[in-house]
Amino acid sequence: METKTYTKRENARRAGVAAGVPAELVEITVHKNGDDVRFGWKQMEAPEPAAADAVVTTGKPKKEAAPKVERVEQNGVKRPKDGGLCAAVWAWLDAHPEATIKDAKAAAPENGWNENNVACEFYAWRKFNGISRQTGDNAPAHA
Structure with a gap:
């Protein structure tokens, strides 16, 4: 019988999986005929089960999720997280508070x-604090 x-x-691995063989048990075979190379597949024997006390991992250890930090929100603007440059500008x-x-x-x-980030943070800070316009006290004097 000729193997496909x-x-x-x-494609060979995909065909093995489609035939119902678990992906880790599909072994790729190489068939050379002169300069022509083609690939086939066959099922490997299942490995012996590991000892009950042994743990086998196949991937990277999962990182623990960082705790969710609740950020204060006012007037549709969230305060930046502590520790960053944006938080330093807000501090x-x-x-x-009277700075222009x-x-x-x-x-x-x-x-x-x-400077451009400072400008963005300045206006976000003003909106957060409900400062929408300059009042008569801090308005620039017109000549």
Whole structure:
């Protein structure tokens, strides 16, 4: 009986699995005829069951999921997680609530922040705190 052969290893493995053989028990066979190479498959013998106390793993150990940190949300904006650069900008803004965008951008180089990120965080911080417009107290004076 002529065994069926395939042009790719993947096709031979797929045929073995389709025949009901578990993927780990499909053995790929190589059939050469001159320059022509084709692939077949056969079922390997099942390995002996491991001792009851031995544990066999076939993959990487799973990482434990980090605990979910609840972030405060106000006015549709979530406060950044502690420890990042965004949180550092927010902490600075909390300490300087009367700061303008110009003040915040001026503080960026001395703290190692990107000025464009500071601008984004400034406006997110204002929205979080419900500051929508400058009031008469902190509005710039017009000549």
